[in-house]
Amino acid sequence: MLGNGEMVARLVLAGAMGSVVGFERERLLWAAGLRTHMLVCVGACLFMIVSAFGFSDVLGQKDVVLDPSRVAAQVVSGIGFLGAGTILLRGEVVKGLTTAASLWAVAAIGLAVGGGLYVAGIAATVLVVGILAGVKPLEDRWRDRLHTRSLQLTVKAGCLSIETLQEVTGERASRVRQFVVRPGEADGQEEVTIAFVRLSQTSVAAIAERLRQNPNVVKVRLGSDL
Incomplete structure (x- = not known):
C-alpha cells in the first residue's frame, strides 16, 4: 500500500x-x-x-x-x-x-x-x-510563407512587363503566381495585379518598395493575403 x-x-x-x-x-x-x-x-x-x-x-x-x-x-x-x-x-x-x-x-x-x-x-x-x-x-x-500575397499597381500603359518584374524581384521571380494587366480608370494607365506564393510579408513589402522607385509606377498597394 x-x-x-x-x-x-x-x-x-x-x-x-x-x-x-x-x-x-x-x-x-x-x-x-x-x-x-x-x-x-x-x-x-x-x-x-x-x-x-x-x-x-x-x-x-x-x-x-x-x-x-x-x-x-x-x-x-x-x-x-x-x-x-x-x-x-x-x-x-x-x-x-x-x-x-x-x-x-x-x-x-x-x-x-x-x-x-x-x-x-x-x-x-x-x-x-x-x-x-x-x-x-x-x-x-x-504558415506565413505559405500565404499567397498580392500587390495592386497602377502603372503607365505598356511600361510594366514580366521582364521588368523579374528584374525587380530578382531571385524571387519564381514565386510570382499571377501577373494580370487590366485597363486603368484613367487614360494612359493600367491596373496590374501581382500574386506571390511562399513569400513572407516582409519580402513582399521590399518588392513593393522597389516598384515604387520605378518612375513608370504611379501607385503600389499591398493586397490581402489569400
Whole structure:
C-alpha cells in the first residue's frame, strides 16, 4: 500500500507539472489556463492512485480479481469531454485544438506521476512545454510563407512587363503566381495585379518598395493575403 506521504507528494508534483503547461496556455489568455491544467493533472494523478492502490484491501479476498488499469483507462477517454469544451468554431476557423491536446497530455502526465513514473512525467512535461512554446514561432513562420500575397499597381500603359518584374524581384521571380494587366480608370494607365506564393510579408513589402522607385509606377498597394 502506498504511504500517505508518498501519495501527497505525487499529487503535489502532478499539480506542479500541470501548472507549468497551464502557465503557457494562460499566457495566451485561453479559457483552459493555469487552474484548469493543474486540476486535470491532479485529478488524473488521483485516478491513477485509486486505480493502482485503492482496492488493495479487497484483493486478498477469495475469488476477487481486479484490473488495476481499469480506472486509469477511463481517464484517457473521459478527458475528451473537457477537451471538446475548449474547441471553438469561429466562422470557418477551428480554434482550441492545441489547448484540448494539452489537456489530454497533462492527464497523461498525471497518470504517469500517479503511477510513480516520475522521470516519464517530468520528461513529458518538458516536451509538452517545448512543443507549445518553442514550436509555435517556427509554425507561424512556416504558415506565413505559405500565404499567397498580392500587390495592386497602377502603372503607365505598356511600361510594366514580366521582364521588368523579374528584374525587380530578382531571385524571387519564381514565386510570382499571377501577373494580370487590366485597363486603368484613367487614360494612359493600367491596373496590374501581382500574386506571390511562399513569400513572407516582409519580402513582399521590399518588392513593393522597389516598384515604387520605378518612375513608370504611379501607385503600389499591398493586397490581402489569400
